[in-house]
Amino acid sequence: MSYHDLTHFRIDCGRKAEQIRFLESQRPSRDDRLWAWVTNYARGWDQYTQPDQYRERQAVAGRHTDWVINQRLMDLARNCP
Numbered sequence: 001m002s003y004h005d006l007t008h009f010r011i012d013c014g015r016k017a018e019q020i021r022f023l024e025s026q027r028p029s030r031d032d033r034l035w036a037w038v039t040n041y042a043r044g045w046d047q048y049t050q051p052d053q054y055r056e057r058q059a060v061a062g063r064h065t066d067w068v069i070n071q072r073l074m075d076l077a078r079n080c081p
Contacts, residue, residue: 001026003059006068013080020076023069028060037061 036057046054059065
């Protein structure tokens with residue numbers, strides 16, 4: 001799931017357990033973060049030629065994706081009994 005989609009993820013308390021499993025499955029691995037960083041480093045021109053893909057990789061490498069997932073999990077914990 002893209003960073004943009006994760007930021008707009010809607011919480012559904014009726015499917016809390018399913019959504020927790022889904023969000024955890026979307027967490028990038030260490031290798032994903034490393035390759036996102038390496039790709040952006042090697043293909044720096046992508047920030048001008050393919051800015052959406054560059055920003056997506058930047059979100060993965062900088063752990064912004066993890067942060068958004070954590071926020072959604074906290075929303076589930078707070079708002080859904």
